[in-house]
Amino acid sequence: MLLLSEQNDNGVLRLTLNDSSRRNALSEQMLDTLQTTLEAAASNPEVRVIVLAATGPAFCAGHDLKEITQARQHDDAGRAFFTRLMGHCATVMQAIVNHPKPVIAEVTGIATAAGCQLVASCDLAYAGPEARFATPGVHIGLFCSTPMVAMSRNVSNKAAMEMLLTGDMLSAEEAMQHGLINRVIAAEELTAYTMEMAAKIASKSSMTLATGKKAFYAQREMPLAEAYAYTSEIMVENMLKQDAKEGINAFVEKRTPHWQDQ
Structure with a gap:
């Protein structure tokens, strides 16, 4: 199952990316699953807050590069697939921003490229000290233009451009200083803290x-x-x-x- 779903009595829906073998990449299937689940939660009055977490060593490594490489074999060199994928990803990111329920990212491991975009698109984000963040597209000749949209709306222009131009990895502390995440929490306390914050928010109208x-x-x-x-x-x-x-x-x-x- 690509996405684990669990709802508690406080109205907190916990969604866990569960494709650790592909570092929870935003494949077409993962994007489909996220979009469907978010749409269902939007109209469910029992859901008051959403927490987005992940299994494995990566929160989300961005798009599935193997899927992208395979698409290059098509007659159009992948243009139709790439167009569909970028549009689909943009739809999911906007679904988070436009969602009527607050969405909180709970980040462990790395969040890179579209994975970093996913964190930036959430309303709040808490991370463990081992979390790392980057928009590393420049390393492979691909500027992270769509992640840039969410990044530039969360951190300062200079900080966003430095990430985008260098592709360097940020520590959790640096990400907090730049405003990409709210707080760094000890690994053993992260889930409890995130769920406590979610419950506090869920108690409001x-x-x-x-x-x-x-x-x-x-x-x-x-x-x-x-x-x-x-x-x-x-x-x-x-x-x-x-x-x-x-x-x-x-x-x-x-x-x-x-x-x-x-």
Whole structure:
């Protein structure tokens, strides 16, 4: 099974990439499986937060280079396959960003090329001290142009360009300093910490989380005045929701709110 799925009572769906023999590469089949699973989770009210983890020594090594090499044998030298693969990968990355539920990456081992893109596309990311990150396409004559989209939206321009131009591997600490991941956690504590953070987020109103996540990614692409106009409107609509009324009343009355997720 390429993707292991487990959901707990807190509403946390844990998805584990499980193709360690191929270093959890984003093959066509893996992308298909991820997309289908993410789509199902989006409409499942029992899922409140998603954790994306992996088995084996690699979180995700990017695209399957053997699959890419095989496609070169086609009459078009692989053009149709490459076009389909890049489009499919972009769809999955955008599905994570546009997903109504928060998505958290739990990274052990290496995350390279499209695997690094996968980490950057998640809303939060926690990593063990042995985790390593790189966009190493330049080593094989292939600039990591699509990973660059997610990378440049997470780290500074200079840091992103250094990774892209050199292909050098970053340590977990360096990745944290650059803003690619949130925190480095001791290996033996990583899963417990990630799941604790997921449970904390899952305890909030799912309506509020979905509203805020969508607004966050929308406003950051806008000019300042447009961003304030947009988020002001979002705040007004949010204030009129049942959970906002309940949350404010609970705060004033010094009690725990009871969310209806609406």
